[in-house]
Amino acid sequence: MSKLVRTAFGIGLLWQMCAPGFAAGLGTWRELTAEEEAIRIAGIPPASIDPSVIEGDFNGDGIVDRAMIAIRTTDQVRGLIAIINDHVHVIVGDPGAVGDRDGLGIAPPGRWNPVCGNALREFHECDARQPTAIDLTITGILFIRENATVLYYWDEKSAGFRSAVMVD
Numbered sequence: 205m206s207k208l209v210r211t212a213f214g215i216g217l218l219w220q221m222c223a224p225g226f227a228a229g230l231g232t233w234r235e236l237t238a239e240e241e242a243i244r245i246a247g248i249p250p251a252s253i254d255p256s257v258i259e260g261d262f263n264g265d266g267i268v269d270r271a272m273i274a275i276r277t278t279d280q281v282r283g284l285i286a287i288i289n290d291h292v293h294v295i296v297g298d299p300g301a302v303g304d305r306d307g308l309g310i311a312p313p314g315r316w317n318p319v320c321g322n323a324l325r326e327f328h329e330c331d332a333r334q335p336t337a338i339d340l341t342i343t344g345i346l347f348i349r350e351n352a353t354v355l356y357y358w359d360e361k362s363a364g365f366r367s368a369v370m371v372d
Contacts, residue, residue, distance in 0.1 A: 231292050233274040233285055240275070244304055254307020260343035263288050263358045271295075271345045271356075273302055284308075284347055284356075286365070295356050295365050296347065303349060311344030311355050318355065318368035335368050346370070 236244065236256055245253050257272040271286040282302035284295040296302055316338040320330035338344075344357040345365075353371040358364075 229287065229290055229292070230274065230285070232277050233283065233292060233294075234277055235272060235274055244273075244307075248305070254309055254348045256307060258308045258310055258345065260310055260345075262286055262343055262345060264342040264360070265289070271308055273306060273308065282306075284345075286345065286356075293364060295345070295367075305350065307348045309346035309348055309353075311340060311346045311357070313340045313342060315339055316344075316355055316368070316370065318370050320368065335366075338368055 241256060244256060257270060259268050259270050261267060262269045262271065267289070269286060269288045271284065274283055274285050275281070276283055276297065279299075281297065281299045282304075283297040284302055285297075286293045286295060318335060318338065320334040320336055338355065338357060340357055342358060344355050347354045347356060352369055355368050355370050356365045357368075359366045
């Protein structure tokens with residue numbers, strides 16, 4: 205390998221390592237920029253804005269994890285991800301599934317009653333796989349949208365997140 209090729213390769217590798225997503229261990233995802241965050245919260249009273257980044261022990265291992273609304277660098281799609289033990293879990297990654305104004309909240313341990321467990325279940329697609337009640341023993345993630353709030357909680361068996369619509 206020529207010296208020029210090695211130098212170019214080294215510069216490219218260094219640039220990748222300094223890119224925000226790589227530096228934060230987010231793989232193909234990156235945090236919202238200050239400009240994107242400013243657009244997200246524009247015109248919303250500070251007391252009523254939900255954050256785009258939250259922290260909590262989402263998998264019950266005693267270590268603080270992070271959840272965030274992030275941008276996929278390959279196509280600029282917004283998603284909801286959680287970083288647990290230096291591993292990125294893509295919770296929501298479909299195009300259009302995360303809006304410009306969506307936010308996050310902490311779901312503290314306790315009993316949660318999703319829509320499939322109350323009188324509103326007749327207006328939803330509830331089946332046997334949808335929980336009618338959730339007893340959180342660890343912190344969960346609330347994904348707060350304009351038209352729905354979804355609780356994401358860690359499932360030890362699958363080592364991933366499950367979900368339940370809380371408000372629609």
